[in-house]
Amino acid sequence: MLVPGPVRIIGTGLIGGSLGLALSAAGVDVVVQDVSPGTQALAVEMGVGRAPRPGDPDPALVLVAAPPDVAAQLAVEALARWPRAIVADVASVKTTVLAGIVAARRAGDLDEDALARYVGTHPMAGREVAGVIASRGDLFQGRPFVVVPHGSTRPEARSILRALAVELGSVPVEMDAATHDAAVALVSHVPQIMSSLLAATLVDGPEQALGLAGQGLRDTTRIAASDPRLWVEILGANAAAIGPVLRDVRERLEAVLQALSSLEGDPDPGVGSRRALAGLIADGNRGVQRIPGKHGGAGDAFTTIVVLVPDRPGHLARLLTEIGQIGVNLEDLHLEHTLGKKVGLAHVSIERAHESLLTQALRERGWTVAES
Amino acid sequence: MLVPGPVRIIGTGLIGGSLGLALSAAGVDVVVQDVSPGTQALAVEMGVGRAPRPGDPDPALVLVAAPPDVAAQLAVEALARWPRAIVADVASVKTTVLAGIVAARRAGDLDEDALARYVGTHPMAGREVAGVIASRGDLFQGRPFVVVPHGSTRPEARSILRALAVELGSVPVEMDAATHDAAVALVSHVPQIMSSLLAATLVDGPEQALGLAGQGLRDTTRIAASDPRLWVEILGANAAAIGPVLRDVRERLEAVLQALSSLEGDPDPGVGSRRALAGLIADGNRGVQRIPGKHGGAGDAFTTIVVLVPDRPGHLARLLTEIGQIGVNLEDLHLEHTLGKKVGLAHVSIERAHESLLTQALRERGWTVAES
Structure with missing residues (x-):
C-alpha cells in the first residue's frame, strides 16, 4: 500500500467515484461524502468507499473531487477541519483553485502549515458519460496524473500524491499551476472550443449535406458532444491561458479567409494566396507530428x-x-x-x-x- | 454487369486505381492511361486495367481521375476525342470543372451533344496514403458516391454513373454542382481547415504540454496530417462555398474571445459571458447530433x-x-x-x-x- 489511509473523498462524481473504486480495490480505507445523500448512498453501494461514521479517525489524505467552482472552498474547509491531513483537489484548472486557497491564507482563515498541506492534482481522464454510475477503477490507467505543488507545498504532500498516481496506474507528471493551465489550454481547452465551433456550423446545414459526412467530420467533432455546464466552468476558469492560443488561431483564420477571398472567382491571383493555404496545411502537418504516440514515445515504434x-x-x-x-x-x-x-x-x-x-x-x- | 465497357480511366492515382481494381474485378474491360509511364505500368501490373492498344474500340465510359486543376481540360479532350463516350470526372469540387467544360462549349471547342455526355461525380472516399500503390478495390464500399448532372446532362449518363456507384458498393446520391460544393465545404473542407488551424497551434507548444495530449486532441487533429498540395487545390477551387461557413466561424470565435477576455481576471462579470460559452458548447452538442450514424441511420441502432x-x-x-x-x-x-x-x-x-x-x-x- 503506497497511499496512507483513511482517504476522504469529497464529491463522488465520475472522478471521485473512480478514485474511490481504485483505492478501495487496493485495500485503502476510503470514506466518501457527497452533498447529495442519494449520490453518496449510491457510491457506497457501488463500492467506492464507506460512509463517514462518528468517531472516525482523521483522514491522512483528502481528495476534493467536487465541481471546479467549489473546489477551493471545500479544500480550505478540509485543511481547517483536519489539521494533519494532506489535501488535494482534482479540478482541471489549477491557478484559480490555488488563488482561492492563498486568499484564505491571506485572510487568516488558514495558517502557514495548512497552506503547506495543500497540493493540486489533475488526473487526466474522463468519459463522455458523467456521474458516479459511470465510475471505473481503471479510469486513470495509463493516463497522465499531474501533481501541481505550489511554492510552499510540503515535500511529503508531493510524494503522497505521486504515490496515489502510481497506485492508480497513472503516469505521474509534475508542473506548477501556471505551466499546467497553459498546457491544458493547448491540448484540451482550445481543441474543445475548435471542435464545438466546427460542430456548431452543422446546426443549420442541409440534411443532404450531413448525409455526406465521413470519418474526418466524426473525429473532429466527437468531443463537441461534451457537457456545456462543466465546460463553461473550465473555460471560464482558464480564460487567461486560452486567450493567447485562441488569438493566434484568429489571426491565422483571418489570413486563410483573406487567401480564400482572393482565390474566389479568380483561380490565379498570384502565389501569395496559395502559399497561405499551403502554409496552414503544412503547419498542421508539423503540429500533428508533435503529438506523442499513445505509448508515450515518438509514435513510430x-x-x-x-x-x-x-x-x-x-x-x-x-x-x-x-x-x-x-x-x-x-x-x-x-x-x-x-x-x-x-x-x-x-x-x-x-x-x-x-x-x-x-x-x-x-x-x-x-x-x-x-x-x- | 451494370457498367458498359470498355471503360477508359485517365489518371491512375489512388482514386483512379481503386476504380479500376473494382471494375476489373467485376469483369469490365478497363483501359488505363497516366501522364507518367511508370505509374501507368505499375497500375497495369497491379491489375487496375490494361494499357491502351492500337485499334482499341472507343470507350463507352471515360473516368477522368486526374488532379482537380487538369480535370476540366482532360474531360474536354475526352469528349472531343470519343464522340459517343459518356465522360465523368471525379474531382472533389464540381462547379469549377463544370465551368471549364461550359467555357469550352461557349468557345466552340465542344458541341451541344458533347456537353450532354458530361456528368460530374464525387466518389467520397480516401486514405491518408496516396498513389496507385494505395489503391483498393473496396475503397468506395459503403461510401457516398455523388452523381452531379448539369442542366443538359443526358439521362443515360446519369444512369450509367449511378450503375457505376452500385457496382462499387457505394451509395449513389444525386445533387447539382453548387449544392455539392456547399455540402463538401460544410462536411469536409471547413473541418480540414479547423483541424489544421488547431494542429498548427501545437508547432511551438512546449514538449511537456504535448505530453498531456489525450484522445480528444488526437481525434480532432487526425486529418491535419493531410497532403498540402492536394488541399491547396481543393480549398482554392471551393473558396466561394467555404468562405461563408468560415466567416460564421470567425464571428462565433470573436464572441468566444470576447467572453473569455471579460472572464479573465474577473470570475463573475455577469451572465452574458458564461451564456456565450454555454451557447457555443450547446450548439456544438446540437451540431454533432445531426451527423448520421455510420450505418446511415439515426445512429442509435x-x-x-x-x-x-x-x-x-x-x-x-x-x-x-x-x-x-x-x-x-x-x-x-x-x-x-x-x-x-x-x-x-x-x-x-x-x-x-x-x-x-x-x-x-x-x-x-x-x-x-x-x-x-
Whole structure:
C-alpha cells in the first residue's frame, strides 16, 4: 500500500467515484461524502468507499473531487477541519483553485502549515458519460496524473500524491499551476472550443449535406458532444491561458479567409494566396507530428497492418488466434466494418519490428494483407 | 454487369486505381492511361486495367481521375476525342470543372451533344496514403458516391454513373454542382481547415504540454496530417462555398474571445459571458447530433459494450470466439490498450437489441463487462 489511509473523498462524481473504486480495490480505507445523500448512498453501494461514521479517525489524505467552482472552498474547509491531513483537489484548472486557497491564507482563515498541506492534482481522464454510475477503477490507467505543488507545498504532500498516481496506474507528471493551465489550454481547452465551433456550423446545414459526412467530420467533432455546464466552468476558469492560443488561431483564420477571398472567382491571383493555404496545411502537418504516440514515445515504434476479414462470427477470432500463434503481440486493434458488404478490414497495430514477419506469415496462411 | 465497357480511366492515382481494381474485378474491360509511364505500368501490373492498344474500340465510359486543376481540360479532350463516350470526372469540387467544360462549349471547342455526355461525380472516399500503390478495390464500399448532372446532362449518363456507384458498393446520391460544393465545404473542407488551424497551434507548444495530449486532441487533429498540395487545390477551387461557413466561424470565435477576455481576471462579470460559452458548447452538442450514424441511420441502432481483456495473445481471440458462440454479430471492434498494464479494454459494437443478452452471457462466462 503506497497511499496512507483513511482517504476522504469529497464529491463522488465520475472522478471521485473512480478514485474511490481504485483505492478501495487496493485495500485503502476510503470514506466518501457527497452533498447529495442519494449520490453518496449510491457510491457506497457501488463500492467506492464507506460512509463517514462518528468517531472516525482523521483522514491522512483528502481528495476534493467536487465541481471546479467549489473546489477551493471545500479544500480550505478540509485543511481547517483536519489539521494533519494532506489535501488535494482534482479540478482541471489549477491557478484559480490555488488563488482561492492563498486568499484564505491571506485572510487568516488558514495558517502557514495548512497552506503547506495543500497540493493540486489533475488526473487526466474522463468519459463522455458523467456521474458516479459511470465510475471505473481503471479510469486513470495509463493516463497522465499531474501533481501541481505550489511554492510552499510540503515535500511529503508531493510524494503522497505521486504515490496515489502510481497506485492508480497513472503516469505521474509534475508542473506548477501556471505551466499546467497553459498546457491544458493547448491540448484540451482550445481543441474543445475548435471542435464545438466546427460542430456548431452543422446546426443549420442541409440534411443532404450531413448525409455526406465521413470519418474526418466524426473525429473532429466527437468531443463537441461534451457537457456545456462543466465546460463553461473550465473555460471560464482558464480564460487567461486560452486567450493567447485562441488569438493566434484568429489571426491565422483571418489570413486563410483573406487567401480564400482572393482565390474566389479568380483561380490565379498570384502565389501569395496559395502559399497561405499551403502554409496552414503544412503547419498542421508539423503540429500533428508533435503529438506523442499513445505509448508515450515518438509514435513510430508501432505500425498498423490491414487484413481483410469476412464479416461472419469466428473469422476475426481465427485471425487473432493465428497472430498469437505467430507469436506477435497485438498493441491495438480496430475493425472497419463496411456497409452492406460481408467483409471487414482489421487494422492491427503491432511493433514495427514485427511488421514483415507478421505480414508474410499471415499471407502464407491465406489472409489478404493490404500493401503498406 | 451494370457498367458498359470498355471503360477508359485517365489518371491512375489512388482514386483512379481503386476504380479500376473494382471494375476489373467485376469483369469490365478497363483501359488505363497516366501522364507518367511508370505509374501507368505499375497500375497495369497491379491489375487496375490494361494499357491502351492500337485499334482499341472507343470507350463507352471515360473516368477522368486526374488532379482537380487538369480535370476540366482532360474531360474536354475526352469528349472531343470519343464522340459517343459518356465522360465523368471525379474531382472533389464540381462547379469549377463544370465551368471549364461550359467555357469550352461557349468557345466552340465542344458541341451541344458533347456537353450532354458530361456528368460530374464525387466518389467520397480516401486514405491518408496516396498513389496507385494505395489503391483498393473496396475503397468506395459503403461510401457516398455523388452523381452531379448539369442542366443538359443526358439521362443515360446519369444512369450509367449511378450503375457505376452500385457496382462499387457505394451509395449513389444525386445533387447539382453548387449544392455539392456547399455540402463538401460544410462536411469536409471547413473541418480540414479547423483541424489544421488547431494542429498548427501545437508547432511551438512546449514538449511537456504535448505530453498531456489525450484522445480528444488526437481525434480532432487526425486529418491535419493531410497532403498540402492536394488541399491547396481543393480549398482554392471551393473558396466561394467555404468562405461563408468560415466567416460564421470567425464571428462565433470573436464572441468566444470576447467572453473569455471579460472572464479573465474577473470570475463573475455577469451572465452574458458564461451564456456565450454555454451557447457555443450547446450548439456544438446540437451540431454533432445531426451527423448520421455510420450505418446511415439515426445512429442509435447500435451500441458498444466494454469488456476487460488480459493483454496477452489469445485472450481477445477467445472473447471473439465466445461472442460468435453466443450468436451475436460484431459490428465494430476497438481495442483500447492501456500503458504499462497487462489489460486492455475491448469496445465491442453490436446491435442494440443484443446488448443485454451479450452482457449477461459474457458475465456468465467469467468476463468483466463494464456497466453501461
